[in-house]
Amino acid sequence: MQIGVYGAGYLGTVVSACLADFGTPVSCCHPDSSQMVAMAQGNVPFHEKNLTEVIKRNVRSGRLAYSTDIESFARKAQVIFLAEDSPQHLADLALRIARAASKPPVLSIVTPVPVGTASAIGRRLTEAGLRADIVSQPMFFTSGCAIEDFNWPDRIILGTDSNDAVLAIKQIFHSLVMRGVPVIVTNHETAELVRESATAFVATKISFINELASLCERVNADAVSLSLALGLDKKIAPRCLQPGAGMGGLFAESDMDSLADLAQRNGVSLKVLSAAREVNHGLADQIIEKISKCVQSIQNKDVGILGLAFKPNTNSVAGSSSMRLAKTLIAQGARVRAYDPVALPDARIELNGSVHYCESPYAAAEGVDALVVGTGWPEFRGLDFNRIKQSLRRPLIVDTKNLLDSVRLRAMGFEYVGVGRG
Numbered sequence: 109m110q111i112g113v114y115g116a117g118y119l120g121t122v123v124s125a126c127l128a129d130f131g132t133p134v135s136c137c138h139p140d141s142s143q144m145v146a147m148a149q150g151n152v153p154f155h156e157k158n159l160t161e162v163i164k165r166n167v168r169s170g171r172l173a174y175s176t177d178i179e180s181f182a183r184k185a186q187v188i189f190l191a192e193d194s195p196q197h198l199a200d201l202a203l204r205i206a207r208a209a210s211k212p213p214v215l216s217i218v219t220p221v222p223v224g225t226a227s228a229i230g231r232r233l234t235e236a237g238l239r240a241d242i243v244s245q246p247m248f249f250t251s252g253c254a255i256e257d258f259n260w261p262d263r264i265i266l267g268t269d270s271n272d273a274v275l276a277i278k279q280i281f282h283s284l285v286m287r288g289v290p291v292i293v294t295n296h297e298t299a300e301l302v303r304e305s306a307t308a309f310v311a312t313k314i315s316f317i318n319e320l321a322s323l324c325e326r327v328n329a330d331a332v333s334l335s336l337a338l339g340l341d342k343k344i345a346p347r348c349l350q351p352g353a354g355m356g357g358l359f360a361e362s363d364m365d366s367l368a369d370l371a372q373r374n375g376v377s378l379k380v381l382s383a384a385r386e387v388n389h390g391l392a393d394q395i396i397e398k399i400s401k402c403v404q405s406i407q408n409k410d411v412g413i414l415g416l417a418f419k420p421n422t423n424s425v426a427g428s429s430s431m432r433l434a435k436t437l438i439a440q441g442a443r444v445r446a447y448d449p450v451a452l453p454d455a456r457i458e459l460n461g462s463v464h465y466c467e468s469p470y471a472a473a474e475g476v477d478a479l480v481v482g483t484g485w486p487e488f489r490g491l492d493f494n495r496i497k498q499s500l501r502r503p504l505i506v507d508t509k510n511l512l513d514s515v516r517l518r519a520m521g522f523e524y525v526g527v528g529r530g
Contacts, residue, residue: 110135111280112185114178114201116143117193118154118358119218122249125159126258127189128166130283135173137181144174155423155450158255182208187276189245191218193358199229203236212239214273218247220303220359222366226267226296241273244296246303251357252421263290267299304370307363308381311355313348315387321351321528322394331528332510352509352527355388356418356427392432395508396440398525399478402504407441410501412476414469415483417451425454429508430482438462447472449485473499484509493520 109132113124116138124136138144146153150164166172175181182188182205190198202215217226226244233240244267249257264281266274274293278285285291317338321331331351339346364385371378396406403409418428425431434444434455447466448455456465466472469488473479473496481488488511497503497520504523505512517524 109187109276109279110185112137112181112188113191114138114181114188114205115191115193115219116140116147117191118156118254119193119247119249120191121147121152121154121163122156122159122254122258123189123191123218123247124172125162125166126255127280128172129162129259130280131171132280133171133173134166135175135181135185137175137178139176139178141176144176148174155421156254157252157421162255178204179208182206182213183210185213187214187216187280189216189218193219195219195221195225198225199232202229202240202242203232203238206233206236206238206240209240212241214241214243214270214276216243216245216273216277218245220246220363220366221300223297223300223304223370225300230296241268241270241276242296243268243270243273243277244299245277246299248303248306250419251424252419259284261289263292265299265302266291266293267296268293269295301367304363304367307360308367308378308384310348311360311364311388312380312384314353314355315384317349317351318353318391318527319387324351324528329528334528350510352507354391354418354427354429355384356424356429358424358426360427388429389432391429391508392436395429395433395480395506396436398506399480399504402506402523402525403477403502406437408443409478410443410445410476411437412466412472412474412479413444413446413482414448414472414479414488415451415481415485416446416448416455417483417485420483420485423450423454425451425458428483430480431455431458433480433482433508434459434463445472445474445476448483449487451483470495470499475499475501477502478504478506481505481507481509481511484511488512493517493522497522 111127111132111134113120113136124134128134148167150160152160226242230242246265317335324331335349338344339349400406413430416425416430418424437444445464445466447469452465469491503521506525508527510526514524514526
């Protein structure tokens, strides 16, 4: 079966590479020829663990090809995954593919879309006298772990009324189905709502443990031990239950915006979601408060930040609590030095020239009044903290991810401040 993937952003790149890794011929299409050439050479414009190796392996084997000819692409592929990062022009794209296809295609919508999008596209096709089997197929990727998430999903969601489409997609994902990955077949609206609801639920879970972390600091409890104990409860589970984490990523805010807008238009008040978002957005202010308690005032102080990506193993700064922290520090009169292994180019676009960007974590620590661990990059655990201590104006480390060994650092003479560590 010839498979097509339309899209050259994050989703299209990941989906096309991973589908080809199943052993099926895949064509990835987008009108930007320079982008297609770069992809074919393995030059991915973002950081995603192991993705470049997967692309190069499948291009070499002939399973993965890149094209700018949408008409030829539509004629050859029986199943096409619409995997643009934005839903803008998705209906026009579906119409164009359906017109060019030699027979009615299966169009699987991977792009995050508002509830009602697939049904609206189906109506547009009918009005134009065209046919296609539409499937709403949300995929759940964590930046930095997308390859793993694709190959080991918790479930496969298929929103469609077409049995033929379900059979075709099950055939493509045969190895996962045979492994026992649950396949949930439902209608379009439910499938579209699953994605937004999952994002909102994770945001709520993260916000709840962060609020409990604040309580731990007041009552001499330890939020790390608390989250471990809670996570071992099968009803709760450990993922996304680490104090200090923030809800971020390429699609998180748009998912929650879309869900909130849907609820408002239908007269439903999602109070829990509103509260969770409020807590998430207030993380930067809590860190500022911690720093201020130690250095009296933020104004005219130098602060170093280790990590600007919203999580390790990605260059995405979308929704990053470190980025919000940097902006808040600057607004309050601090001077900020920052280092990140891969996210500095993206951070520069958003922060402009207001931050001094450093080539190493040691440079970020040079002469600062406080050093903040903003992203949980594992490499920060292995830093030479004797060298760090000599570089700091004051031996203060604010660890927003509870990443470092607090006992060791305090024994070395550091003033260590974690999250929820009473």
